[in-house]
Amino acid sequence: MSQKRDEILSRMEAKFKAIDQDTDVHLEGLVWAKPITYWDYIQTEALLGLQIQRTTLPDEMVFIMYHQINELLFKMILWEADQVCTGENISAAFFSEKLMRISRYFDMLSSSFSIMQHGMEIEQYMKFRNTLTPASGFQSAQYRLIEFASTELINLIDYRFRATIDRNTPYEHAYNHLYWQAAGKDHSTGKKNTLITNFEKKYKNFFIDKMEEYNTTNLYTVYKKLPDAVKNDVGLINAMRHYDHTVNVRWVMAHYHAAEHYLESGGKKAEATGGSDWKKYMHPRYQRRIFFPDLWTEEELKNWGVDNLESIAKLSAPVKK
DSSP states (O other), rough: OOOHHHHHHHHHHHHHHHHHHHHHHHHHHHHHHHOOOOOHHHHHHHHHHHOOSSSSHHHHHHHHHHHHHHHHHHHHHHHHHHHHOOSOOOOOOHHHHHHHHHHHHHHHHHHHHHHHHHOOHHHHHHHGGTTTTTTEEEEEGHHHHHHHHHHHHGGOGGGGGGGOOOOTTTTHHHHHHHHGGGTTTTTTEEEHHHHHHHHHHHHHHHHHHHHHHHHHTTTHHHHHOOOOHHHHHHHHHHHHHHHHHHIIIIIIHHHHHHHHHHTTGGGOOOOOOTTTOOHHHHHHHHHHOSOGGGOOOOHHHHHTTTSHHHHHHHTTOOOOO
C-alpha cells in the first residue's frame, strides 16, 4: 500500500471518528456505490422537465427558460452574499471578491435582456402574456432577498416615507412601505392589487423574518462595522460602488428597456401582466434604490439613474482615496 493511500485512509479515519462513525462501514458502502455521471450530478432530466408552457406559442418557451435561468443566477448571488453576511473577520480581499462575483452575475443578467428584447416575436409575446395575468416577474422572492441582504432596510423604503421610519419601526410597518409596494398599492387608500395580494399570501411572513435576520447582517451593515483600515480599502470601495450601480441602474434599466420594447410597441401602451405601474416601480430615478449611499458623492446621488452611457461610465469610475 502506498504512502499516499495510507495518508488518505488516516484522514478518513480521523474524519469519521470525529462524527462517531465506523470507517469500515463507509468504505464498504463505496464498494456498492454507483459511479457518478454528469447527468445524475446536474440532475439534467429533472431540470429540463421544468419548462411547461401554458400556450401553443413557441416563444413562450424562451420566456419560461429565460426566467428560470434568472432564478438560478439569483440563487448564486444569494449564495455569495450570505458568505459575507454570516462571515467573521472579513477581509477587504474576501469582501471584494464576493462582490465582484455577484456583479458578474448581474452583468450576465443585464446583457441577457437582449434575449428578451430581440429573442421573441412581439406578436407572440402580446398573446401569451395574457395567459400569465396576474403573475409577474415582480413576484421573484429571491430578488427581494438579494435586496434585504445588500443594504439597510431604510434604503429600500419608498422615498416618500423614509423620514417617518427608523430602526425602531415595527418590521411589518416597514414592509408595508417598501419601495416595490408602489407597484401594486394605492397608498392613499391602502388597497393592494391582486399582484401584491398573491405575493404576500405566499411570502409576507417569510419576508418579515428575513428583514429581521438581515437587519444586522446585510452587506452595508457588515461594511460599516469593519475596521477603518479595511473599510477604507480602495478596491473594496470600488467593488461596492460597482455592485451598487450594476444592480440598481444598469440591470434595472436593461429590464426597463426590454419591458418598454414590448409594452409600448407600435405606439401602443399596455400594462404589466400583474397590473403594476411598471415605469414608476422600475425606474431608478423615481425610486432611488441605492444600496451604499455613503459611498457616492452628492453629485452622483443627485444624478442617480441617468440613462445614458457617458453618465453611467462616470458613475462607475473608480474612487480615489
